[in-house]
Amino acid sequence: MATTGQSPQPLAFLLCLSSFTLIMVLGQEEAPSALVSLSNVTDQFTLLSSKSLVTKDPYSVLSKWNSNISFCEWNGVSCGHGSHRVVALNLSEKALEGTISPYISNLSFLQVIDLSSDSFHGHILVDFSCLLLLENVSIRKNNFEGLIPQTLSHCR
Numbered sequence: 001m002a003t004t005g006q007s008p009q010p011l012a013f014l015l016c017l018s019s020f021t022l023i024m025v026l027g028q029e030e031a032p033s034a035l036v037s038l039s040n041v042t043d044q045f046t047l048l049s050s051k052s053l054v055t056k057d058p059y060s061v062l063s064k065w066n067s068n069i070s071f072c073e074w075n076g077v078s079c080g081h082g083s084h085r086v087v088a089l090n091l092s093e094k095a096l097e098g099t100i101s102p103y104i105s106n107l108s109f110l111q112v113i114d115l116s117s118d119s120f121h122g123h124i125l126v127d128f129s130c131l132l133l134l135e136n137v138s139i140r141k142n143n144f145e146g147l148i149p150q151t152l153s154h155c156r
Helices: 010-026 033-052 102-106 150-154
Strands: 054-056 077-079 086-090 112-114 119-122 136-138
Touching: 033 054, 033 086, 033 102
Parallel strands: 086 112, 112 136
Antiparallel strands: 077 086
């Protein structure tokens, strides 16, 4: 498939850069709790921005996606045991319709994303170069248009 060299938007790039910095700090034995809290806020913001772009949720899969419940307990979200960071997003076969948020790039601990067999559409504007731990991407059976981002080649 063809790829595109679109540049990330400035805000997404800055958030990506700060997430990368957090990975470097969190990779050490002990991370300051303020940084861990900031990273959790980043993950929550990213997921809520993704929810806001879903135009149809016929099975109310995202109904519990709100700030009253820890995002690690949301449907389709899996977090790392020690880090409480999003490591997997599995919303396959949920009949969701909408577009994918470019802020997915801020889920810096993400290893798996499965959005297969839904009705997502539009262009994929995710900067995969920020997702250094990403190993599995499944987006088949959707209605995407345009080119696959070149940054996908930066993933594992």
